[in-house]
Amino acid sequence: MFSTFPYKAIKYQFSSDLPLITLTGIGFQNITDHSYSWHNLHRHDKHCLIQYCISGQGVLTINNSTYTITAGKAFLLNIPSNSHYYLPQNSTHWKFIYLEFSPEVLPLLCKIYNKLGPVISLANYPSLLTQIANFYTKALNNKLQSVFINTKLAYNFWIDLLKYNLAYDANNLTKTDIAKNFLEQNFANSNLNIDTIAEQIGYSKYHLCKTFHKQFGISPMKYLQNLRISTACKLLINNPTWTIKKIAHHVGYNNDDYFCKVFKNLKGITPNTFRKQSIHYDTLQTIYDFSATKKNTLM
Structure with a gap:
């Protein structure tokens, strides 16, 4: 399907008063130089990226989790974020096609990310590849320069991608999926511990930790900690009259001093400082950060 395409990168920029999802960039590349490396934490070009591997392989890292991207797989990423993708030394090449979308697509990306993680397989969905x-x-033939045509195609693509996401139903849930869901529903319980979670799904705590880390790239208790702090960030922004103690209790910490210590370890600043800076905080990024923690740290 992609074998006859020329290697090229194309950018788009639209001016509109409407918050429309648009394709802002697309490209087809075959990377053989091992200096190819994108560190995304401090990038200034805000967009959502989908990069589909045609052959060879690349590597994506998000915080402490590493994913190998092989043929038939794609990764979804919000930029800027604490992530890095590159051509590893053990790969001779990485041939891929990438699509960049405007930040307005972020809530849809988060919905998929929350359920499937940053790496998805598209090999069994030829309609999406088409x-x-x-x-x-269309990009090669200059047919995406109209904001209306561009937006229509972008929305159609993301709606179909969501359909793919919804097809991943409860029949595919593993016991570690169930453990993750249990954490998400009970994270505010200050008595929640690894023994309780393991008992809930019928695993030993050793086996739970091993399988959870293998599937999600993070331990159950670290995931719980990240989930609590991400929720606290939202509460700090959306509830300016709530005390730090109230927020700590709301996310499962009985001791607000310990909550502040954990918060600073993860965010680098205290909850109060975070709240003071929230006037400059990007709300869409907050949503992304919360969903991202549900998989790796995570985004």
Whole structure:
């Protein structure tokens, strides 16, 4: 499907008063130089990226989790974020097609990310691959410069991608998926511990920790900690009259001093400082950070 395409990168920039999802960039590349490396934490070009591997392999790291991207797989990423993707030394090449979308797509990306994580397989969804090829063909023929045509195709693609997401139903849930859901529903319980979680799904705590880390790239208790702090961030921004003690209790910490210590270890600043800076905080980024923690740290 992609074999006859020329290697090229194309950018778009639209001016509109409407918060529309648009394709802002697309490209087809075959990387053989091992200096190829994108560190995304301090990038200034805000966008959402989908990068689909055609052959070879690349590596994506998000915080402390590492993913190998092989043929048929794609990764979803919000930029800027604490992530890095590159051509590893053990790979001779990485051929891929990438799509960059405007930040307005972030809530949809988060919904998929929250359920499937940053890496998805598209090999069994030829209709999505056809749409990606169609994007590139139209880009090569200068047919995506109209904001209305561009937006219509972008929305169609993301709606179909959501359908793919919803197809990943409860029948595919593993016991570690169930453990993750249990954590998300009970994180405010200050008595929650690894023994309780393991008992809930019928695993030993050793086996739970091993399988949870293998599937999600993070331990259950670290995931719980990140989930609590991410929720606290939202509460600090959206509830300016709540005391730090009230927020700590609301996310599962009986001791607000310990909560402040954990918060500073993860965020680098105290809850009070975070609240004072919240006037400059990007709300969409907050949503992304919360969803990201549900998989790795995570985004």
